[in-house]
Amino acid sequence: MSRESVTVLGLGQMGSALAGAFLAAGHPTTVWNRTPARADALVGRGARRAGTVAEAVGASDLVVVCVLDDAAVRELLGPVAGRLAGRTLVNVTSGSPEQARETAGWAAGHGARYLDGGIMTTPPGVGSAASMFLYSGSPEAFAAHRETLAVLGDPIDLGPDAGLASLYDTGLLGLMWSVFGGWLHATALVGxxxxxxxxxxxxxxxxxxxxxxxxxxxxxxxxxxxxxxxxxxxxxxxxxxxxxxxxxxxxxxxxxxxxxxxxxxxxxxxxxxxxxxxxxxxxxxxxxxxxx
The missing domain is CATH 1.10.1040.10 (N-(1-d-carboxylethyl)-l-norvaline Dehydrogenase; domain 2)
Incomplete structure (x- = not known):
């Protein structure tokens, strides 16, 4: 049974974990990173190294971008925006809800379907069904690629408002820090x-x-x-x-x-x-x- 091909742009710790999970599940995976050597380990596992962003985007209908911030997303994809038409862009780069909505509009303007993502785990948790991955944006894109995205973790559909994944992400991080703070305070107290x-x-x-x-x-x-x-x-x-x-x-x-x-x-x-x-x-x- 053939697996959907995927492109991953950005191979920091999280991007590398995402690409690794796709590979482990048998998806043909094209990778690109500004520093090419970051792709060496993944290429050794069977990934295809793209020489340019344009080549990487052209390799798959599903393009996942995981870079530093929203500005880096636009810097990478702006020059190749014409190649996005007919593809699905999944942006799991951390950003604000406002940035997510703006990027969704930008992607739609170039004929792409857009999903914004919130990764509710650290890199070692990628690939576990116990880890939540939040998505918001195009319902059609989520339905079409849900099975592929599920290899990363449990895909949670938050609906068509592209900003909600980021909003949930920031709210849940605040909850996490509050819980950690309360536990650490209590641990110091009893300690x-x-x-x-x-x-x-x-x-x-x-x-x-x-x-x-x-x-x-x-x-x-x-x-x-x-x-x-x-x-x-x-x-x-x-x-x-x-x-x-x-x-x-x-x-x-x-x-x-x-x-x-x-x-x-x-x-x-x-x-x-x-x-x-x-x-x-x-x-x-x-x-x-x-x-x-």
Missing amino acids: ADGVAAGEFTPVAVRWLSTVALFMERYAGQIDEGRYPGDDATIDVQVAAVEHLLHAGRARGVDGRLPELHRELMAKAVADGHGGDSYGRLVEVFRGAGRPA
Whole structure:
């Protein structure tokens, strides 16, 4: 059974991982990089090295670009834009939602179908079905190439708005950093009393599954704009965060992260929402009620 041919432009760590996953799945893969030697290992595995961007784009109907930033995408593809007609461009370069929408319009103007992508893993996770790859843009392109893109990881279709993959990507990275920050703070706290990180972390991971249930509950409240405090009110959680701050001060642990949580909760309480659920804090982030 023949496999769809693919071109990968950009062979940094992530681009090389993408090309490697296509090769491993049996897809004829053409590669190009500004520094040709970056392609040597992939060529050794069966990839075809393109001498120019034009040659690389012309080799496949599916062109995946993974470079430094949006400016680099335009620099590479601008001179060969005429060759994009009838092809699908999948741009997994990190950028803003606004840049993604602009590039989608630019690609459409040159007769190409466009998908913007968000890679929710590091290079070692490429090729695993457990890794999420977010896509937004042309529904036709996603349907046509879904099977091929699935060799990289689980392809999640976010719909026709090309900016959504980038928007989800940045939001999810913020969530990741917040989780890491909370875990590191907690690890420092219990570690001050001699608890090893390896001993504490399995308990923390189990707790996160419960936190996920609260997130699902609060999501419905946010969409409805109603925040019944029928589980734990903000007033109760303000008292609880004081215990966390006290324990941290007693152990010399930096308290800036829980202090931020207390500040957000205090704002909601001051606005008269202490009896609401923690989901109400989304309105603080949105700036609801603040002067324009």
